[in-house]
Amino acid sequence: MPEAMRVAVVGGGYAGMAAAVELAARGITVTVFEAARQLGGRARRVEHRGTALDNGLHILIGAYHETLRLIRLVNPAHQSALLRSPLEWNIHGEFHFSAPRLPAPLHLLGGLLRASGLSFAERIAAARFLAAQRLNGFTLERDISVERLLEQHGQSEKLCRVLWRPLCVAALNTPPAVASAQVFLNVLRESLNAARAGSDLILARVDLSALFPEPAAAYVRRNGGEVLTGRRVTAIDPVENGFMVEADGQRQTFSHVICALPPHQVNAFLIGITALSELAAAIERLRYQPIHSVWLQYPESIALPSPMLGFSRGLIHWVFDREKLCGQRGLIGAVISAEGAHQDLAQDELGARAHLELRQRLGRLPAPLWQRVIAEKRATFSCTVGLKRPPQATPLRNFYLAGDYTASDYPATLEAAMRSGIRCAELVAGSRHPRRV
Ligand SMILES: Cc1cc2nc3c(=O)[nH]c(=O)nc-3n(C[C@H](O)[C@H](O)[C@H](O)COP(=O)(O)OP(=O)(O)OC[C@H]3O[C@@H](n4cnc5c(N)ncnc54)[C@H](O)[C@@H]3O)c2cc1C
Numbered sequence: 001m002p003e004a005m006r007v008a009v010v011g012g013g014y015a016g017m018a019a020a021v022e023l024a025a026r027g028i029t030v031t032v033f034e035a036a037r038q039l040g041g042r043a044r045r046v047e048h049r050g051t052a053l054d055n056g057l058h059i060l061i062g063a064y065h066e067t068l069r070l071i072r073l074v075n076p077a078h079q080s081a082l083l084r085s086p087l088e089w090n091i092h093g094e095f096h097f098s099a100p101r102l103p104a105p106l107h108l109l110g111g112l113l114r115a116s117g118l119s120f121a122e123r124i125a126a127a128r129f130l131a132a133q134r135l136n137g138f139t140l141e142r143d144i145s146v147e148r149l150l151e152q153h154g155q156s157e158k159l160c161r162v163l164w165r166p167l168c169v170a171a172l173n174t175p176p177a178v179a180s181a182q183v184f185l186n187v188l189r190e191s192l193n194a195a196r197a198g199s200d201l202i203l204a205r206v207d208l209s210a211l212f213p214e215p216a217a218a219y220v221r222r223n224g225g226e227v228l229t230g231r232r233v234t235a236i237d238p239v240e241n242g243f244m245v246e247a248d249g250q251r252q253t254f255s256h257v258i259c260a261l262p263p264h265q266v267n268a269f270l271i272g273i274t275a276l277s278e279l280a281a282a283i284e285r286l287r288y289q290p291i292h293s294v295w296l297q298y299p300e301s302i303a304l305p306s307p308m309l310g311f312s313r314g315l316i317h318w319v320f321d322r323e324k325l326c327g328q329r330g331l332i333g334a335v336i337s338a339e340g341a342h343q344d345l346a347q348d349e350l351g352a353r354a355h356l357e358l359r360q361r362l363g364r365l366p367a368p369l370w371q372r373v374i375a376e377k378r379a380t381f382s383c384t385v386g387l388k389r390p391p392q393a394t395p396l397r398n399f400y401l402a403g404d405y406t407a408s409d410y411p412a413t414l415e416a417a418m419r420s421g422i423r424c425a426e427l428v429a430g431s432r433h434p435r436r437v
Contacts, residue, residue, distance in 0.1 A: 005029065007428055008245045008254040010233045010269075013041025014414050015402040016260030017216040018070055018421030024223035025073070026429050031225065031254070032217070033247050035232035039213035041262065042379065042404075043414060048295070048372045052207045055374050056293045057320045057333045059170065059308075062200035063190040064415040066422055071212050074219040081206045083307065083325060087111070087199040091310040092361055095162035104196045105130075122159050129153045130192065138189035139182070143386045146176040146184045161312050169317065169337045172383040172411040173289045180385050186409040203307060205325050236269045238396065256431065258424045260402040264288065264378050275396045282390055286405060290343060291379035292336040294354040296368040300329035304362070314357045315342045315350075330369075332358065337379075347373040380412035381405045392423045398431055400424040 005028050009016045012034030023030040038044050046053045060067060062084070072078045086107070087099040095117035099107040108130065112123045132153060140149075146168045150160055160176070168176045171187045191199045204211045217227040228247070235246040242255040259266055263286050270280040294316075304321035311317065315336055322331040334354045336342050342350060351371035359365040381387075381404075389407045392400050402420040410416035 005255045005428065005431075006242075006253075007031070007256045007258060008033065008236075008243065008252070009258045009260055009402075010236065010245070011041065011260035011262075011403075012036075012039040012213060012217070012227065012229065013260060013262070013403075013417065014043055014067075014212060015404065015417035015421040016041075016258070017213045017220075018066070018418040019258045019260060019402050019424045020220045020225060020227065020421075021070055021074055021216045022422050022425030023428060024220045024225045026425070027223070028425075028429065029224065030220060031252070032220065032227040033231045033233045033245070034227070034229045037230045038209055039217055039227070039229060040209040041213075042376065043208040044213070045207035045209040046374060049297075049370060051297070051328060051331065052210075052326075053295050053333070053372065053374075054204075054208045054293070056291050056376060056379065057318070057335050058204065058208060058414065059318075060202035060204070060414060061191050061198065062202065063194060063198035064202070064413075064418075067212075067415050067418045068202075070216070070418060070422075075212065075215040077206075081204065081211055083203045083205050084200050086196070087201055088306075089163065089166075089310065090306060090308075091117070091162045091166065091312050094312055097163075099196070099199060102196070104194065104198075105134075105192070107196045107199070108192060117162060118158065122156050125154055125156065126159055126163065129155060130188070133185055133188060134193060138185040138193060140185065143180055143182040145385055146172075146179040146181045149181040149184070150176065162310075166310055166312070166317060171413070173291060173337050173380040174383040174411075175338055178382070178384050180383050180387060183383050183409075183411050187411065190409070201308070203320070203325055207326070233269075238273065238399070242398065256398040256400070256428050258400045258402050258421070258428065260421060260424075262378065263381060263403060263405040266401065266403070273396060276394060276399075279390055279394055279401075282388065283405070286387075287382040287384070288378040289338045289380055289382045290375060290377045291338070292342060292350060292376075293374045294334040294336070294351055295372040295374070296332045296334065296351070296355055296358070297370045298330040298332060298368050299366055302330045302332070302365065304332065311357065311361060314361075315340070315353055316357050319358065334358070347375065383411045392420055393427055398428075400427055 089097040097115040099111040231247040270276040307324040320333040322328040404412040404417040408416040
């Protein structure tokens with residue numbers, strides 16, 4: 001009986017808010033506890049000098065079906081909040097691929113045939129690689145590294161540099177030498193092997209808190225739930241009738257708990273519960289990869305040739321023009337994914353290097369008016385070969401894990417986070433013996 005349930009969602013990132021929306025939509029009473037004042041977690045708005053930045057620029061793809069469905073459900077302005085365009089891969093001055101409006105997989109074939117920056121033999125090699133994966137159902141008998149997979153399929157140094165490596169790092173946030181080829185193939189299957197729309201690139205035209213978590217909170221409240229920000233949970237203890245959740249010295253009892261915390265913070269709550277000790281050990285073994293975002297505010301006249309542009313051979317991987325996305329004139333966001341030598345640079349130096357690289361590639365560029373570097377040291381887990389991720393259901397009845405690190409075909413992404421939250425809500429709704437509180 002859903003009326004008997006009272007669910008605590010701990011963590012108001014995309015996973016927690018997806019769980020809360022799904023529960024509220026089913027008429028199940030839910031309370032979200034979020035430690036920060038801002039909802040969104042690793043995909044959130046950061047205010048700087050009166051400008052709304054994001055902690056990191058995010059790319060969505062058309063295959064993010066659940067993310068897009070929930071954004072549509074809760075955000076009345078969803079159409080203007082997203083910029084959707086057919087797949088385009090532009091590595092400045094080196095490679096340009098754009099998918100024509102043809103049915104899949106002809107859009108890929110057509111795009112590869114007319115792509116600039118690769119020899120004919122390289123374009124055929126890329127098409128052969130995709131055809132071979134299609135034939136194998138995008139499945140490997142045994143997981144290997146992305147680098148090894150590309151070697152096995154004779155992908156040239158240039159193909160790897162301008163296409164496969166940036167794709168692997170953008171999707172898995174893990175260097176190809178150690179990244180899981182199976183998860184990489186999952187991404188290719190979802191994005192490139194399904195309908196053409198699956199490969200569309202989607203960028204937010206609003207900040208990441210406004211895109212989903214904030215309208216999700218409004219939806220939850222409208223449907224009888226609570227979303228509490230600035231409430232750090234300090235204890236979750238199994239008790240006779242469910243779980244006691246403590247936040248800010250106040251204790252409440254819930255029939256179910258969905259723990260939607262980042263993996264490096266979840267163990268503090270699992271460690272004392274005997275039934276969860278194996279799970280805690282598996283989460284403890286996860287390793288992490290950083291993402292650095294460099295925001296450069298130039299005079300308003302400065303703009304990029306397109307909303308998103310890739311670079312190879314330098315520190316910066318992608319740059320985004322926020323004027324073309326959010327109307328913020330002269331604001332450029334640069335992204336450096338995964339580990340590397342840039343981690344040794346001080347933030348000022350990193351900002352200066354980013355500006356220098358932009359100037360080398362784009363020509364004359366005045367000094368930025370200000371810069372802000374946001375280093376997310378544990379942006380995602382390291383998506384390595386053969387990694388086993390914990391399922392959403394745990395050995396402790398009515399206690400679930402949501403988050404991008406839980407079991408999913410997707411790497412640590414918004415879609416993995418949202419799917420995990422939805423899965424937890426389904427498990428709660430289907431749980432057979434809800435304890436009355
Ligand atoms: C810089 C960067 C760039 C990225 N780029 C992309 C991209 O381009 N595309 C993509 O799909 N994904 C991208 N990702 C990954 C994506 O942001 C994450 O996978 C997703 O946001 C994870 O959501 P989550 O809800 O699982 O975890 P989180 O967002 O970490 O949410 C956990 C929440 O729990 C809260 N919390 C922690 N402790 C407590 C406590 N004790 N009590 C209450 N609340 C607590 C935190 O404040 C947080 O809000 C990027 C990530 C980063 C960091």
